[in-house]
Amino acid sequence: xxxxxxxxxxxxxxxxxxxxxxxxxxxxxxxxxxxxxxxxxxxxxxxxxxxxxxxxxxxxxxxxxxxxxxxxxxxxxxxxxxxxxxxxxxxxxxxxxxxxxxxxxxxxxxxxxxxxxxxxxxxxxxxxxxxxxxxxxxxxxxxxxxxxxxxxxxxxxxxxxxxxxxxxxxxxxxxxxxxxxxxxxxxxxxxxxxxxxxxxxxxxxxxxxxxxxxxxxxxxxxxxxxxxxxxxxxxxxxxxxxxxxxxxxxxxxxxxxxxxxxxxxxxxxxxxxxxxxxxxxx
Numbered sequence: 001x002x003x004x005x006x007x008x009x010x011x012x013x014x015x016x017x018x019x020x021x022x023x024x025x026x027x028x029x030x031x032x033x034x035x036x037x038x039x040x041x042x043x044x045x046x047x048x049x050x051x052x053x054x055x056x057x058x059x060x061x062x063x064x065x066x067x068x069x070x071x072x073x074x075x076x077x078x079x080x081x082x083x084x085x086x087x088x089x090x091x092x093x094x095x096x097x098x099x100x101x102x103x104x105x106x107x108x109x110x111x112x113x114x115x116x117x118x119x120x121x122x123x124x125x126x127x128x129x130x131x132x133x134x135x136x137x138x139x140x141x142x143x144x145x146x147x148x149x150x151x152x153x154x155x156x157x158x159x160x161x162x163x164x165x166x167x168x169x170x171x172x173x174x175x176x177x178x179x180x181x182x183x184x185x186x187x188x189x190x191x192x193x194x195x196x197x198x199x200x201x202x203x204x205x206x207x208x209x210x211x212x213x214x215x216x217x218x219x220x221x222x223x224x225x226x227x228x229x230x231x232x233x234x235x236x237x238x239x240x241x242x243x244x245x246x247x248x249x250x251x252x253x254x255x256x257x258x259x260x261x262x263x264x265x266x267x268x269x270x271x272x273x274x275x276x277x278x279x280x281x282x
């Protein structure tokens with residue numbers, strides 16, 4: 001069962017291209033007011049014009065811009081029914097942001113966590129359903145709370161990406177655990193291997209997938225990749241999938257051992273708050 005999206009407000013990050021743009025279009029066609037957020041002013045403006053709304057931009061490599069984004073969303077959105085943390089990146093080499101964090105970690109996990117925290121009161125009042133774009137790549141991730149930015153470990157693009165997507169999955173689990181206190185629900189999903197710009201700068205097998213004709217032929221298109229995001233955004237009862245992980249369109253309990261650890265999810269949450277200088281009030 002899907003809920004009527006007419007009059008619902010959906011905040012979609014990573015909305016300037018790929019599955020985010022496609023999901024934004026589909027949700028708008030269902031009657032939702034979609035607030036598209038992207039890093040590029042030009043491409044975000046293009047999708048916003050298509051939807052007949054005003055765009056918001058934020059570069060997730062700068063946490064100051066996440067603070068600004070939160071302020072704009074609070075001013076613009078009295079209610080947020082769905083918050084889709086869909087922005088993501090796969091970084092070809094180890095880069096440290098001006099905030100002091102490995103770039104994949106910051107874009108894919110820390111910035112969404114910060115945005116969620118800054119919007120917490122509005123999300124709680126709205127009983128927002130939060131969606132995290134994770135990945136089957138989380139199986140290759142390993143959360144090391146003492147080395148999230150690869151200061152001690154050897155860096156690889158795929159490992160950093162996998163770690164960040166594992167963190168997203170744990171983030172969704174912990175939001176779900178806190179629902180009785182906050183009213184906020186969450187789910188995470190793997191969209192499939194989508195023919196997008198995400199992995200163009202990667203190395204190894206990932207590079208072959210994204211940068212060869214054969215590899216791209218094996219991928220799915222944006223419409224198919226957006227389907228689970230739209231499904232999770234429109235589900236009639238978000239509590240029925242609260243804290244769950246979906247592999248494409250189906251709930252999937254086969255996740256990595258760390259992804260199933262509620263203790264790790266809680267520890268990661270507390271550690272992230274410390275990293276970002278947030279007070280533990282959620």
